Structure formats: C-alpha cells, structure tokens
C-alpha cells in the first residue's frame with residue numbers, strides 16, 4: 001500500500017511541480033498500520049489493487065468521513081467498489097457525507113465528480129522566492145492583531161461565511177473559537193487599518209510538513225476586506241506584505257485553501273500567483 005501511495009504522490013508531483021514529492025515512508029507505513037480495520041483494500045488475483053480509508057469526525061450536521069490524499073488508491077472501477085462498501089459501513093455509524101482530497105487535475109477529479117462528488121475547496125501553493133519586492137511597503141498601515149481585535153475578527157468571519165453562502169454560525173460559538181485561535185501563540189493575526197478602522201485581515205500559521213506540502217510552508221487563511229474597501233488592492237497589499245515577512249522569517253512556500261465557487265476569492269488567489277494543487281471533494285451518502 002505504501003508503494004501505491006508513494007507512486008500516486010510521484011504522479012501528482014509530475015503533473016504539478018508545486019506538489020512536494022517526498023514522503024516519510026515510515027510514518028506513512030505506521031499510520032496505515034494504525035488505521036487497521038478502518039482501511040478497506042481491494043485484492044485481485046492476490047494483488048492489492050486499491051485501498052480506501054475514511055476517518056470519521058464530528059461535523060456540523062453529524063459525523064463525516066474524511067479521506068486524505070494518502071487514503072485512497074486504485075482505478076475508478078476499484079474505487080467505486082471500495083466506496084460502495086465504505087458507504088455501507090459509514091452509514092451504519094450515522095455518517096452523512098464523505099470528503100476526499102485528490103490531486104486537482106481533471107484526469108483525477110473527473111471520476112469522483114462522475115460518481116456524484118462536488119469540489120468543495122481547493123488548495124493552492126506558491127513559492128516565496130519569486131515575490132515581487134516593490135509591493136512590500138504597505139499603505140494603509142498593516143499591524144499585528146490579536147485577541148483585542150476579536151470583534152473585528154468576528155465581523156470578517158461573517159463576511160467569509162456570507163461569501164461562502166453558508167449560514168452564519170451563532171456569535172457565541174464563533175467568538176469562543178476565534179478567541180482561542182487569536183490567543184494561540186503559534187498563530188499570527190494581521191490587520192489593515194485606516195483611520196482607526198480595521199479594513200481587512202488575515203490569519204497565518206506555520207504548517208507541519210504533510211504529504212504534498214513542502215517543509216517551510218506558511219498557511220494563509222481568513223483573508224477578508226470590508227465591502228466598501230474592495231477592489232482597491234487592499235487584500236493584495238496585505239497578502240504580499242505577509243508573504244514578504246514570511247520569506248524574511250525563512251518560509252519558502254505559502255498555502256491557501258479557497259472555494260472555487262467564491263468567484264472573487266478564486267480570481268484573487270490566482271492573481272496572487274497561487275496554483276491549485278489538491279481539491280477537496282464532497283458527496284452525501286445517499
């Protein structure tokens with residue numbers, strides 16, 4: 001199974017050079033062993049021809065099964081058979097939906113989409129060694145934020161929910177989660193301020209090196225600009241500033257996830273030089 005996963009990763013990396021092709025084989029083998037009975041395998045003529053592993057996690061509307069890029073392998077027909085079996089297993093534990101990360105290439109996503117999945121998020125990466133240095137002096141001012149910016153962060157969080165056509169969660173639950181995030185010493189909050197008013201924000205943290213993500217990658221998230229200040233280059237200035245700072249700190253890459261049906265975000269991240277690497281697909285268990 002390790003060989004299959006490593007081979008698939010190499011194929012992903014050959015398609016998209018920003019996909020990090022190295023994998024810690026021992027860690028991968030240990031995690032596959034630890035997944036035990038939860039991994040379904042397909043055998044043909046005594047040969048392993050596919051596998052599927054889904055980790056069940058609580059979700060907003062009940063348990064959900066999650067499959068990472070390492071969690072599946074096989075031809076479309078093999079995956080179909082594994083999925084049918086997995087769906088039966090998950091349904092019995094009340095799972096209502098399945099999320100799977102796959103290389104964001106039509107030759108890979110196509111079969112999943114045909115099987116009823118929809119692209120939910122995409123992951124994009126960019127290198128930091130080719131940043132355009134002249135954009136680094138920020139106007140308006142950019143400062144580090146934190147828990148004292150909780151009310152502004154809540155407003156930005158709502159703007160993101162609205163952009164994602166998603167019901168805005170109750171403020172009390174969001175306030176608790178956001179406070180925890182902003183108080184986390186490993187998380188940085190960046191705020192663009194004009195005349196004492198927060199115009200935009202983003203949140204960044206270092207990513208653990210995982211499959212397909214290079215070491216030295218900064219995750220950039222929760223970018224939002226108040227509606228009245230959009231299309232003035234505010235988010236571009238903010239993100240370029242954050243990326244330049246990250247490069248100074250020794251980061252080599254930045255990663256973002258966004259929803260491709262969020263048209264401004266889709267255009268924005270492409271304009272900022274991020275290239276799509278992986279897609280998260282979602283299906284409901286019917």
Ligand SMILES: CC(C)(COP(=O)(O)OP(=O)(O)OC[C@H]1O[C@@H](n2cnc3c(N)ncnc32)[C@H](O)[C@@H]1OP(=O)(O)O)[C@@H](O)C(=O)NCCC(=O)NCCS
Pocket residue numbers: 159160163164222223224225226229230231232233234235236237257258259262263264265267268269271
């Ligand atoms: C996405 C968002 C952060 C962009 O902020 P912004 O300050 O308006 O973006 P900028 O003015 O810096 O735009 C930079 C480039 O991105 C692209 N872009 C940004 N918004 C766009 C839009 N609505 N339509 C098309 N392209 C857009 C353009 O290429 C633009 O360059 P140009 O103006 O020279 O053509 C903003 O629309 C927003 O806050 N949306 C709601 C929250 C959200 O969806 N956040 C993203 C979560 S992943």
